[in-house]
Amino acid sequence: MRIAIPVEDISVEGKVCPSFGRAPYFYLYDTEDGHTLFLQNSAAESQGGAGIKAAQLLVDNQVAVVLAPRCGENSAKVLHSANMHIYKTVSSGVSENLALFAQGKLALLDKFHAGFLGHAE
């Protein structure tokens, strides 16, 4: 199963990005074969609707789980329509959150901020 995390830079020691839609990259980790990859987030430079475009990117890359600190309503709609689960990260460390997720210690993200007409931070 593929897990995606919005990140600030291309490094496993890197920080989780506070924004979902405008994260510069997504870190993808496949739990079955251990493959990892960094996806450039084309949505980051969008005029608007960045969250939707970022969510579409993850759908197109067959992601099953998203770990993020926050997420907008519109992005969540897209992710949920594709049967993805969204969990709330607890710290800014990528590997830490992955480990906690593996141990079943992350909670589902259930509060989504309203769509800011595509201009959320």
Add this chain to the structure above:
Amino acid sequence: MRQLVILSGKGGTGKTTVASSFIKLATAKTYADCDVDAPNLHLIGSPFPSVKQTDYFSMPKAVINANLCISCAMCRKYCRFGAIVKDKTYKVDAASCEGCGVCAFVCPAKAITMEKTKAGDLLLYSDTDNTVFSTAVLSMGSGATGLLVTQVKKQMKAASGETPLAIIDGSPGIGCPVIASLSGADMVLIVAEPSISGISDMERIIGTAQQFQVRLAVCINKYDTNLLQSSHIESYCRTRRIPFVGKIPFEPMAIKAINQGKYLVDFPCEGAKALADVFAETMDLLQAEVV
């Protein structure tokens, strides 16, 4: 960093006077003027020693290459924004163009391209004590958009360092620029005017903020110009459990302060005292733990 956004629905309620006073009282190191259609905050206080300018680009806009154009007017037929005009040749009115790309798609001669357009200047002022002030100036024909407000805030956040509080002077209205300024806000302070139209406007901005589930507080400015309407505002807040953080009397010194580019709270007067009380109440609310 907590973000306090100051809005009013309607203009002229004293939003900028309140915002500038709060900035002085909080010795805030980080603030922004998101009212880019009519920016005023930079007119208060002493000038900053340095400013960084960045080009602000809006949506890429359509441009017709006159050499390739065959004047078939397909673009004008399909444009829903009235942005294609005929003046000897067909041209795009950039101010009306929304950047949708339909004209470029339908043009049989491939004469239309979408090009990045500079729509204004993002300005980041800073001082030696790490104070940063973010704002923007629009080019003629460009409009304030949610995107620009987002850029002004993003620029502010990137430069802000470890400050606890950022104060944002928002735009009037309830449309896209206001909605963009609500994103990331920890609290919105609404400055209300005690008049029938002021209350109608206040209700609409409250409705907008509530739709986006942002914490709210209300204060009244120039409350003594109409005591009846002021009391209506207070009961409105009470009935709906919206925190009411105080009221400021009409203060003749305010005009003097504005015209001299000074902070009202630096003048000993009733208005300044009331502002300080409203500030204290607002800060208490802002710092309180979010349930």
Add this chain to the structure above:
Amino acid sequence: MRNNDLTIAVLSGKGGTGKTLVSVNLAALLPDSTYIDCDVEEPDGHLFFKPVFGTSVPVMVKTPQVDENRCTGCHACVDFCKFNALALIGSTLMVFNEICHSCGGCVLVCPRKALSEKERMVGFVREGISRGVQVVTGTMNIGESSGVPIIEAELRIKEKNINNLTFIDCPPGSACLVRKSIQEADYCLLVAEPTVFGAHNLAMVYALVSSLHKRFSLVLNKCLGGEENPSEVFAIEHQIPIVGRIPFDSELGLLNSEAKVVVWESEKYRQLFSSILTTVLREAHHEATGNS
């Protein structure tokens, strides 16, 4: 000189300067005039006129919808949309209405003609009469991003009543909503208050109306005696005709805050605004004949 078919847009850049005070009271002076409130985000004029409104007419915009039987999930629409208002999960298309700009592009690019458009409401327009004044009010629904479709709907009503002297109460600012409101106006009346902010914003609307080659003049509001008025200074420097001065007057302020039409309440204010109207009409017609 007849006033038929003259449309005057009242604008100020900054909010709270007195656009509504001026436009409402000038329209209220003559029977058979029309008042159009283009501040569709925060409409106020109807609170003063209290017209008996006819039915509300909804303002609709187009939004895409998909025929799932025809959609193959090719992504062409998602890739085309410059606003990212579409998302595709398999062959289920999601449309984000509040981000969609209703450009119709997705419908055009779909190779299978799987997309069509339906309408959704973004606001409404109401018309009513108050003491002979035709009052047109446009209201944008809360949560929508642009008031332009509502303003356009209001201005289409105006086109049907070309024999009335019309006042357009413009939104604050100097950008697209204001441009839309003044596009078809014959004449512009600027309103400014006597502060540095006021002068600064006057400069912005002055630049706007000049760039659109509109004829215009200025009313100074909230005038205080004695002190220098930065807006007046700007007007003199730029040779903007000043057609009236409304004093800062707490009685006027109170009546206004109680949503009263001041020219209907007191002879003093009736005379004040009448003389402004006479001067504005003289300026508007004078410049018209001068240019013909």
